[in-house]
Amino acid sequence: MSTTDHGACPAPRGPVEVLLRRLDPEVPLPAYQHPGDAGCDLVTTESAELAPGERAVLPTGISLALPDGYAAFVHPRSGLAARCGVALVNAPGTVDAGYRGEIKVIVANLDPREAVRFERFDRIAQLVVQQVEKVRFREVEELPTSARAAGGFGSTGGHAAGRTGPEADSAEEAGSIQQTAAQQKHYVAVGADRASDLRGQ
Numbered sequence: 001m002s003t004t005d006h007g008a009c010p011a012p013r014g015p016v017e018v019l020l021r022r023l024d025p026e027v028p029l030p031a032y033q034h035p036g037d038a039g040c041d042l043v044t045t046e047s048a049e050l051a052p053g054e055r056a057v058l059p060t061g062i063s064l065a066l067p068d069g070y071a072a073f074v075h076p077r078s079g080l081a082a083r084c085g086v087a088l089v090n091a092p093g094t095v096d097a098g099y100r101g102e103i104k105v106i107v108a109n110l111d112p113r114e115a116v117r118f119e120r121f122d123r124i125a126q127l128v129v130q131q132v133e134k135v136r137f138r139e140v141e142e143l144p145t146s147a148r149a150a151g152g153f154g155s156t157g158g159h160a161a162g163r164t165g166p167e168a169d170s171a172e173e174a175g176s177i178q179q180t181a182a183q184q185k186h187y188v189a190v191g192a193d194r195a196s197d198l199r200g201q
């Protein structure tokens with residue numbers, strides 16, 4: 001469909017070709033699960049077990065040559081995060097266009113009580129490839145004004161705005177302890193799905 005058929009909507013772009021090398025001959029190629037998905041899944045080629053609070057750097061068995069002007073970002077999988085407490089320590093990990101080494105995933109088990117186990121070829125993260133701008137910094141004495149100015153870190157209200165003094169802090173603390181107990185009940189309820197989420201079944 002051309003641009004004129006849709007008014008202001010640009011025509012969809014075709015996929016960008018990215019050169020990929022398998023470092024493990026059996027590793028499946030990263031694949032998008034659904035049309036329209038932003039990320040394709042990365043698997044671990046090594047099994048691993050992480051105790052609560054432990055982290056590991058897991059190999060994916062692939063390396064890439066991204067075109068200039070692109071980068072790939074290693075993002076967490078929300079199902080693993082919600083069901084197992086698995087996070088990526090450096091999320092999102094940045095894979096530079098010039099990097100030719102194996103892509104690795106730095107996983108951490110944030111669950112306070114349960115270990116998490118990854119088997120070979122479990123899907124542990126997703127890779128989002130994006131165009132990135134190269135900028136040239138120009139130093140100035142003063143920046144142009146803006147509506148937000150230097151406001152940040154809760155300046156528009158909400159959770160962080162309440163934490164202003166010792167009393168507010170202890171009320172927050174009591175609230176968060178209650179919340180943790182409620183969350184732990186929820187973890188037990190969803191725990192049965194932990195294994196299936198790793199494999200996406």
Ligand SMILES: O=c1ccn([C@H]2C[C@H](O)[C@@H](COP(=O)(O)OP(=O)(O)OP(=O)(O)O)O2)c(=O)[nH]1
Pocket residue numbers: 074090092093094095096097099102103104105106
């Ligand atoms: O989650 C990640 C993050 C990075 N990398 C690879 C690709 C990236 O191009 C390279 C370097 O990453 P980064 O620049 O984040 O690391 P650094 O600690 O700044 O190291 P360096 O000094 O090598 O740039 O490591 C991964 O495989 N997985």
